[in-house]
Amino acid sequence: MTTLETGSSLIAAPAPAILPSRPAASPARVALQQFSKSPSGVVGALLLIALVLCTILGPLLYPVDPLDIAGAPxxxxxxxxxxxxxxxxxDVLAGLIYGGRATLTVGTVAALITIMIGVSVGSLSGYFGGVIDTTLVKITEFFQILPPLLFAMVLVTLFGQKLTTITVAIGAVSWTTAARLTRAEFMRLRNLDFIKASRAAGAGNVHLILRVILPNALPPIIISATLAIGVAILFEGGLSFLGLGDPNTMSWGLxxxxxxxxxxxxxxxxxxxxxxxFLAVLAVSLVGDGVNDAINPRLRRRT
Known part of the structure; x- marks a missing residue:
């Protein structure tokens, strides 16, 4: 409260109101806002949601067993x-509804396996360097020169044509790109000032890898993960097209x-x-473009 002097009297004047500061938006919220501004990302997300809902709600609206004989061939x-x-x-429609569950599950789980292996190898290689880096790079190069589809065919033939085996085989042959990407990010980040400050403060290697460097290396890894789902769906379709699908589980590839x-x-x-x-792979690719627009700082500065 302030006072104003008018003649011989003092008049109290209200103090200026202090407006509360608006809290800063979280990085996830900022990324979501940027994603919503990407037309391709929004279209891909809506298409992907529609496919998932069809596989979830489809059996309720069209209760036909995909393995039963529904009519003449x-x-x-x-x-x-x-x-x-x-x-x-x-029934082909029943096969699409139920087969979508298997295909989308294979794509998602195989992509997770791909990212887990790739991030583990790439982070250790990029952080420690030296002999560890040389050894892991040689292993990565060995797997990279192997034809992925042929290698997956060998694994499925050896361990059986089961959906679990197919999923693991796809993840086991597709991790090299994620490993090289993660390695490059860790090599770029490990010598920055805030990493050196954390190390000087006594942070151990595990803490630096998991809590300091990896969160800052996530944007390109997330983009790679979204694209890996589409690659896994195509892999499953290719294996099934060659007669190596799981005959007991309906899928689009089968x-x-x-x-x-x-x-x-x-x-x-x-x-x-x-x-x-085609629609599933297209949807995942469009979502990947939208994610890239949302978390790429260079693109964000242009908008």
Missing amino acids: FTPPSADAWLGTDYLGR MLGQNRNYVLDAWWTVTFPGAAI
Whole structure:
């Protein structure tokens, strides 16, 4: 409260109000706002959400077992079978609904395995350097020169055509890109001033790797993870197309593989699963572009 002198009297004047400062937005909120400004990212996210909802809610709206015989083989799309039947008479739409669960699960889990292996190898190599770096780089180069699809085929053939084996095989042959990316980020960050300050303050190697360097190296790793999902979906489709899919679990790749010989006689048996794989990979790629726009500081400064 302040006072103003008017003639011989003093008049009390209210003190100026102090407006509360607005709290700074969290990095996650800023990234989400930037992502919402990316048209491709928003379209990809909506498409991906639609595919996931179809696999979750589809069985409630269309309760048909994808492995049951729903009609005569190669029945064209009709009111009885909306997307037709395959070479065994199984409903194609039911296969798409239930197969989407397996395909999207394989893509997500295989991508997680890819990132876990790649980040582990790349972080150790980039942080310690020296003999450890040389050894891990040689191992990475060895796996990198192996044809990934051929290596995955060997693993699936040796350990059985199960969905779990296929998922692990895809993750085991796809980690080299993530490892090289993580290694480059760790080598760039490990000699910066704030890392040296943390080390001088007594921080151990584990703390520096997991709590200091890795969070700052996450943006390109997250982008790589989103793209790895699309690669894993294509891998599963390729293995199934070559006859190495899990025959006991319906997936989009299995539908392609089992009906590949009848594409000229019954186009719907291959077209619809192929379109589903295309849309899923496209959605993941668009989401990856949106994530890149959201967390890339160079692109953010341009907007």
